[in-house]
Amino acid sequence: MTQAEIKLCSLLLQEHFGEIVEKIGVHLIRTGSQPLRVIAHDTGTSLDQVKKALCVLIQHNLVIYQVHKRGVVEYEAQCNRVLRMLRYPRYIYTAKTLYSDTGELIVEELLLNGKMTMSAVVKKVADRLTETMEDGKTMDYAEVSNTFVRLVDTHFVQRCPLVPATENSDTGPPPPAPTLVINEKDMYLVPKLSLIGKGKRRRSSDEDATGEPKAKRPKQSTDNKEPIPDDGIYWQANLDRFHQHFRDQAIVSAVANRMDQIFRSLPVGYNISKQVLDQYLTLLADDPLEFVGKSGDSGGGMYVINLHKALGSLATATLESVVQERFGSRCARIFRLVLQKKHLEQKQVEDFAMIPAKEAKDMLYKMLSENFISLQEIPKTPDHAPSRTFYLYTVNILSAARMLLHRCYKSVANLIERRQFETKENKRLLEKSQRVEAIIASMQATGAEEAQLQEIEEMITAPERQQLETLKRNVNKLDACEIQVDETIFLLESYIESTMKRQ
């Protein structure tokens, strides 16, 4: 793991789970697999705190454990999985677009809690949806169940590995930790549940007007007493499936843009005759993008989507775009030239790009120093003498992609740190504004007059309001940037993964 990735993991863990979990998580990412006591000793944390942190990390699929010989359990962090936390909003939004609000909340609950039983999810989501509905209406469990099943059928949600059923638990002491297993065919098997019920609203009478604490009421332990029908069967979000969806989306939109470029003049209708469709496909196949390839002529020709090439094109487009935005369009022209011709000498670059030598040199060196372009030595003679060697400029897409990905991780870390800094700077003002809002809310609840509310609102002066507005704008911008960079991260990671698989 690079320093940049570790730093980003640290920030993500700290934001979502607090400092203690962050300390333990980062330690494991740095050191690899370790047992409980070593973690406590090396981090200088109390054993109890380490236990708590590990429970949280394991629950959220960020740490796994393994029993080694002599009964020692070792814990290992999954750094890549931690980085996925950046993408949670995108997963949830995707679920919303595919399965509307119910799907959205199901995926949200699964991500927030790491893993849950189906019955727990259905109940929680039904309650949440009921809260948003009009008075008197409730969400039926059956509807939520149906959406859950659909999410499982399309593999967006999958089963977690199970505790194996013990045949003879009397033979010897139980193992220090279970070994969880999952069968391929069980991964999407929904248990037969008859979940009957409706969502419950949190009644406003729960909050006693006199302010008595809830403890005075008898504790609601009924939920714990009822036997859970799907006990032990846990579900988690299947991130790989979401990634497949994103990848498909990216390819489709890239092709759509391409089609727009070429066929802007043609009328857009949905009654495409077979001939026209044929033409489209041929054009796509011949297109230098090489997304679609034609494999054979049987049955009029089979068209295949070349995923690796598609991802490569997307990664390349990303690189080109970055060069353009960072160094200008002339640099971008040179970059595209070198990409196209694969290897070029200094002189050739100047000639083909039609840019004066001095500027061309300058631009090439700038890109070289930032590792977008590299120098390739081609010896003319076996002794590799420098005076008889070609030095060619070339773009190594894989290494450039890796370099850019590394920069992206750094960028996101910077964005998060800046956002935290901005918030910290204005902490006092934020607290004040919170208090004022709380006061206004409670006054409104007890029916205060307009004049009184005005008075309270004026507790925040105009310049302070201005400051709050600016803060809000900045935080929003930084957040939006994080989301944007994560999209680039996804593209680059997908390309790199696809390339590594082929090697």
Add this chain to the structure above:
Amino acid sequence: MVFPIGCLNSQAPSIMASRGGGRGCGRGQLTFNVEAVGIGKGDALPPPTLQPSPLFPPLEFRPVPLPSGEEGEYVLALKQELRGAMRQLPYFIRPAVPKRDVERYSDKYQMSGPIDNAIDWNPDWRRLPRELKIRVRKLQKERTTIILPKRPPKTTEDKEETIQKLETLEKKEEEVTSEEDEEKEEEEEKEEEEEEEYDEEEHEEETDYIMSYFDNGEDFGGDSDDNMDEAIY
């Protein structure tokens, strides 16, 4: 940005000699013919970089605007909500409240978190290594179910205090020893049991005031730590 030529190694003198002396004497000796990469004779190279690049280098080009629109707004709001939500969940572990300067009476009645550092939520212990479970001392609960004390004798120090009162002396000693026995039995029998939920009712038996009486307002806004995101927007 380090100028690339600076990274290249200097030549060994022997090779240099075979090339009939250096060209461009003002420059360093290099392993290859710099003309191949376009540095002509006598060209002025940029000065060497003597310090790290500035923290906020001036931007040559304006950055592309962020995407706006319904989708962007929604995902943004979702992100901020998630951040706030996660801080409220029991998975967010806060460091222990540091000990304060002076002991206060209300400390006894502060609901500052789960007892004995145990966790707030119930994981499925069957799926986790056994060593991760935190044992919970059940002293308090055991005592109140066995006897009806006016003041629960928590430690031996309390016990010493009550020695003064002759009427309760014997009774207390009996109770304490019997409790200690009970404790040991309980712990041996119920090793695998999950933690008990902290029962406010027992505390409330000891005082005439409701628990919010002891709220000294310290917790208000205190949870915010460094990030106040959930408060806004």
